[in-house]
Amino acid sequence: MNDCSGLSCRIESILFTAFDRQFNLNLWPRSGLFSPSFEVYHLGHTENKMIKYDFQVDHLYECSLDGDLASEGSFYIDEYTILGTFEAINETYAIEPYQDGSNRQDGASTFIIYRQRDLKYNSYNNSRYLSDSCNIVVPNSIDRHHIKNEEEFDDHKRYTREIMEMDTCKLALVADYRFFNHIGDKNVGSTINYMVHIADRVDRMYRSESFEDNMPRIGFQISKIIVHNKSYTSAKHHYNMQKSLHDIQSHLKLFSLEDWSQVCLAHLFTYQDFTDGTIGLAYVASQRQDTVGGICSPRIRNGNDYVSANVGLSTPLNWGKRMTTLEFQLVLAHGHSFGSEHDPLEGVCSPSEAKGGKYLMFPAALSGLNSNNKLFSSCSKDSIKGVLQAKSQLCFTERSKSRCGNYEVEEGEECDAGILGNKGRSSCCTPNCKFRPNAVCSDENEICCLNCQIAPNTTLCQEAVSEDISCLGESYCEYPSNITILLYHCYHGIASIILSLTSTTGFSSQCPQALPKEDNAPCIGGGVCQNGICLTFCEKYDKSPCICSEDNISCQICCKDNASAICKPHLDANGQMISLPDDNPCLEGICKKGKCSKTVQDFITRIHSALENLSSRDVAEWITNNIVGATLIISVLVWIPCSCIVNTVDNKQQKNRDKKRMERYLQSVQAEVASKYDI
Template sequence: MTYTLYFVISLVIQSILGDIDKKLFYYETLSTLEDVKRTKRSTDGIVRNTDRDIKFSAFGRTFDLLLKNNDDILAQGFKASIIKHDGSSSGINVNKNQLFKGRLAGEKDSMVDAHVENGKWTANIYTAQESYHIEPSWRHLPHSRYYSQIIYRASDIKSNFSLPSFKGEKLADGIKVDVDPNDIIYDDKESIKTSNRSKRQISKASTCQIYVVADHLFHQGIGGGLPHTTVNYLINTFQTVDGIFRRTKWEGTTDLTNIGFQIKEIKIHEKATPVKNTQHYNMAKEKAWATRDLLEVFSRERYHDKFCLAHLVTYQKFSGGVLGLAYIASPRQRTVGGICSPAYMKDKIRLKLNTGWSSSKNTNGDRLLTKEAILVTTHELGHNWGSEHDAETDECAPSSLTGKGKFVMYPYAVKGYDENNDKFSPCSRRYVRDVLIAKASNCFTDLNAPYCGNGKIDSGEECDGGRTGKEGNDPCCSKDCKLIGNAVCSNVNYECCVDCQVASTDTVCREAFKGGCTKTAKCSGSLECPPSEYVGNTTQCLEGGECYDGICVSYCELNNAEPCRCENNEKDACHRCCRDQQGKCSKFGNEKLPQGRACYIGSCSADGVCKRNEVDMVQRLFSFIEKLTPNAFVEFMKRNIVATILIFSMIIWVPVSCKISCIVSITLLL
């Protein structure tokens, strides 16, 4: 009886929390990453630089992230706030020193978007061959003292396309709205401008300033109820989305590029908004929203008038597995929907259709991986910029088997493992190009113009000490970005600048990483840190790998295989496993994985056995009860028919059997 009840409770909790092994073929866990060079300080203790050199190992290789503080995703005058249950609001201070962009050491064409919070990193790492994604483990795994983050590759994301006759979560058709031009409302500041725009005019106005709203479900489900966690997640997501847009060449007769987003404002709802005889996008609902209803209610907010676009993020499941919805912009003037949309009246209700929404909960009620959420958001914003769904053609929807996979505007959610998944198709690029030419100059703005104090040396500046310099605390660089006295550089701007002078040739500017394939780098007489030299080929590196041309080739790759996770028994699961050319995953050698390494049912023990993580069952059970609604319970019963039959059988069988047992005992006594 006790075992059966434990089984049922475990099954219920597993259903509610989801299973990361259903999302990923393989992933690894990380504890605190090695922050080799946190900051530069002067003798007076004042921080002079917020650049980071972050090193860690995963997937049989070393990662050396060279990161520079970068808050370009935030518009000038950016603000964030949280709305309380009573409607009052308070500001959220965003530490811009926690936002970074950069690259991998030794990989020129790599890109990294990252932020750090309480020593824990969230990052998206792009190389020529693969993309890697780091996010907090609590979103997908039980708590463990051995790790706090997970890392996975885009190629490890499981595809729903592998299932027969199943296309996965649907990204709802974008909505086109045809209205009577007389119903369109133009404010005094708005005017219809001619579509005869030049490439030069549009490239100056290269930024769509966006307003991001998180409802109470998103704040609890993705942000864990912590305002800074929610804000940082959103900033990192839109920073990566912005990169996808800015790298796109909106080709055609006029080629447009480096056009993207800045976040002007973030608003978070702490609790559900109480309503009386009306609707609000953040109100508590027993039944799921109809997808179009949610978008229309969100579009009633007059506050959206201030922005190029407004986007709602939520954490709820929708019928049909829909993950997002947005209004599509049209290249025709005097139309509503998408970027720069004017307001209009519908049934005496004023609507501003520069809107869209996306959800981070999938069809099964599980959290989306960060990579998946980025692609869903990109898709919906693509609609706002004028893109239709990709047509089923070889040009715009190539096969994953014979080509590079579907593009981001495919009607069904792409997972991110194919090369094309985070790119716009030629069809999309043509759609968006026409809209940008017609409308971008109506509401797009210039990207933050170069200015003294941004930490980057712009034209006309001798140095730039960032905020430290503007506050007069940089001994090398003045408030007006001029070198002070005999200074030849600022420590803020160069790795090989020490005490305002070019560093000596014995100054270490990049540490070697234990188990890595590159040597310590020292300054060479210039201000830039030179590339690290490689260690000798065949030098042993992480977890049985060998170095070749500065790259750690994993143990599995040396054996013409790839890393995988053994799931056949508890002992093999905590050994090194590789997948051979036939697709079979099996144990290679007898070396055990370190204690705390994640395995298929929990984590590895000190004696090399995969054991379930010890979790607070009472706490998790109460968490389930708090989330339980009649609709959720019915959905659970539908998805778990065997458990449902077992539960109701127990409800009937246990009391009846006890009654019979009592009757038999009384009869025997008589």
């Protein structure tokens, strides 16, 4: 069932048939993967010029199989593509675009659906498990450079005394032109979809792991995405240059020349077949606080260059074959940037298939079929835990709880049109809570916004209440207006204008604070406004309000001259008392038509009063008119005491039986002892 009215389409479920069975997936929006300041840029015709891209974050979904509460997965769905992974019934399924290099004339898209256990892995990769650089090359941290500004790091001991609250590593994802051409099919949206989906799967894998009891489960949020539409032609040495670099370490070094100090990690997606079948590279993090590499590493000087050591890269091209999404996500999930080395070849951190198979950091290609393939071993967890304790406080953030679509403009949002915005029906606000072109405000969020522009200053945004306690008048929207400022020069007591400046005031889409009402304007309870404050009726006469102690006059306006004076009714010019409005408090309740109506009455008093007025004739008449009710009441009155009597008698009889049984037992024991010892 889909909701496809308005400017965009929100998918609620997808239905398809595969592997001789029907799948019905329920979908709902995925939240928490994007940071509040999330931005997307693409670089194309003009090198080094970033163009902002309007990426629809509401096209990312979580899912579960209908009828299977234990199933889970994620999808990205838009008008161009469907890309997703879900786990159900002890099986992992994936849906992704099928690319054979041809374009269908009817414009239709072709997708493939496959199971993880059906994947066939490159035998050459599997035979290279002895190489320590098999799939993820692990170089040392950059020349073990020591950081001069050691005061930037908090003392490790102080950190261990506190429970880590920051749980999120901000990511920057970058796609070069090769990845854009081959994986994104020369479409910016499809390229972003793929990277976002991979990052989403990796975030789920990390958040399912627990590295220590007093640590929150860590994960990722995407802060920035950059897509290169074309290669760089002017730059001789750049990670996006047209010339291929078969040396993956040189390629990573070029990527590290960019400044990535604003994020926790930056990752480059490329499409190159590197030497020795290497598909990924990342600098290994260290627990030493004076050593860079991996998460939260600052930009440092390395020789003549400044480099960022919080970087990594990966390619889905391996020995001339393109990897599937399920294979590639395991590459990105490798924990070198968090300080994890490869697992040993044997021992508790490399169990057999009978015990769940190898863990994620095993130095060889993993199929993902075994339960351990997506988990970190205890060896990896120990390394990662140490790095998190030493480095996470430098750049980790608290996971953003803001959510686009809740009508509240939160951090990182320009507007939030709620359901209308999510469905693309807002003329001011996009589904990802950003202003549409030419919009400066949102009608759904600001009262002084009209047709996505600041409302004119003739717009009434707050009405004055005739009699309230605030004493505030009307308020009108602010609007740019010209103010002329005259500068005077005084010479021998004669002032002359030497400069006239005309400037424009600022403006806001928020309703400004209303000005106070004029003095003596009426306010609540017969009071009057003075300097923006509501004076009560008695305060008008320099007296204090009170409640008269006599019941018959407690609903009249009463005042007293001072705190110790007697409370008495106020008399008008004609010598008459003035009644309080209804619902005002009085001596024993609230006022109703000038009389005090009791609102609280003791239960026992009411029952006693009712019994006093009862007569035998009234009781007989009630029993005649309510035979069923009377029978039930009499039965209960008889049954309860009878039950108590029977229960008491039964308890006494049981105690007597128990006493006699114990006496017989003791007698038999004594007889047995006497016969045995001839007593």
